[in-house]
Amino acid sequence: MKLFKKWMGVFFSVVILGGMVGCVAPQQSANVSHIKDKTIDASHPRALLVLASSQLLDKLVMTNVRFGSVGNFQRTEVSMQNLSKQKLNLEYKIEWQDKDGFTINSNPAWHRFSLAPKQIQNFQSVGKDPAAYQIQVVVRLPGDFFMDSQKEKDQKND
Numbered sequence: 001m002k003l004f005k006k007w008m009g010v011f012f013s014v015v016i017l018g019g020m021v022g023c024v025a026p027q028q029s030a031n032v033s034h035i036k037d038k039t040i041d042a043s044h045p046r047a048l049l050v051l052a053s054s055q056l057l058d059k060l061v062m063t064n065v066r067f068g069s070v071g072n073f074q075r076t077e078v079s080m081q082n083l084s085k086q087k088l089n090l091e092y093k094i095e096w097q098d099k100d101g102f103t104i105n106s107n108p109a110w111h112r113f114s115l116a117p118k119q120i121q122n123f124q125s126v127g128k129d130p131a132a133y134q135i136q137v138v139v140r141l142p143g144d145f146f147m148d149s150q151k152e153k154d155q156k157n158d
Contacts, residue, residue: 052140
């Protein structure tokens with residue numbers, strides 16, 4: 001009987017410890033550039049489009065990504081196309097990164113633009129650092145939650 005209790009104690013200890021180990025999920029996102037999501041278009045090797053709102057899915061695409069040189073710097077031009085039947089009022093920013101994905105000379109300024117139904121508009125940017133290699137384009141709806149909360153913070157600090 002004592003042997004049975006001892007084995008049962010060992011058995012339950014193994015089950016509990018095994019269960020606890022199973023509860024710890026491995027961090028799988030630490031070594032990837034981004035998590036696959038419908039709001040992220042990584043189809044170009046040097047340009048990433050991030051739609052900051054799922055409301056823009058199937059309404060906006062980045063096309064015709066081009067890179068060139070201006071002296072020692074890289075330049076890019078991308079086209080944004082409105083696929084919807086409605087006018088889109090949006091904001092964008094382009095951030096440059098080096099070959100390892102580190103952000104270079106981040107400019108937090110958002111630029112407003114509008115696209116009529118089916119309209120295509122080009123945007124240009126110059127990476128003002130010789131190490132600039134790739135871009136991340138973020139597009140959002142004006143008045144999104146992040147923008148509103150940032151305005152509130154800025155007003156409180158004034």
